[in-house]
Amino acid sequence: MFKEVTNPDVKERILLVARDLFIHNGYNSTSIRDIATASGTNVAMVNYYYHSKYNLFEIIFDEALNVLIKRIFTAVSSDKSFFDVIGHWIDSYYETLMEYPQIPIFVLNEINQNPERLTERVLRHEPLQIYYALSERVEKEVQKGTIRSIPPLDLILNVLSLCVFPFIFGRMATKVADKTQSEYNEMLDDHKKYVKEFVISALKP
Known part of the structure; x- marks a missing residue:
């Protein structure tokens, strides 16, 4: 043994x-x-x-968060057009949460039970790099007239809410709408396109 x-x-x-x-x-x-x-x-x-089971899931959570932050930072620091950046940013959420769909529920539980511990874990992955990169890009695009003036944090919260909630609601949605998980995933793919259009339309002057 x-x-x-x-x-x-x-x-x-x-x-x-x-x-x-x-x-x-x-x-x-x-x-x-x-x-x-x-x-x-x-x-x-x-x-x-x-x-413990909890420690196992923490390892998986760290792995998922590392993947997500790298993908989002790559997206928001890209030299592509700003609206392409928004599209890739939203793709990053959907791709990662499709791979790790339990993460949003885990985060909600941690917010209620261990908020300080969760904050420490998140900060280890340096999420502020995303905020700084996005803030710089937003300022440039506002000056160019590409988008209307919006606080970067508001934009981050809007995108985060639109992308994450469908995964939080997922298990209930499959039961309420009488859909299989596979069918719901197809709906999410269509919803991702809607989220992109919604966010981009809201940003245009």
Whole structure:
């Protein structure tokens, strides 16, 4: 047993399986035993590597946040037209949340239970780089007359709200609208186009 525990492939397998289960079943509906069974290990081994289900999800949350911030920073610091930048920015949210759909619910729970801890985790990824890059670009576009004057933080909050809420509402929406997850994902793809058009139209002078 100890020989297997020291195998780094086992640790990685547990993480991969946990990520898949969290995505498909949700955080609350996934147990340590589920993760152990699906990864071909046991509860003791999962606890040996990750100590708890919460710690496992924190690792996945950090991974998702790192991916998201890199994608958004790449988008907003691009030299493409500003409206193309907006499109790529919105794409970044949808692409990442499709890969990690449990993240918004996790964030909401953390805001209620561990707001200080969540803030510390987010700040480690230096999200202010996005704000500074976007602020500089917004100022230039306002001066050029491309867009109307808008505080960068308002723009960030508008885009964040429009992009994230459909994922928060997702599980309920599939039940209320009697849609499969696959059907709902197709709806989200159409909704992403609407969000782009809505944000760009609101920015035009």
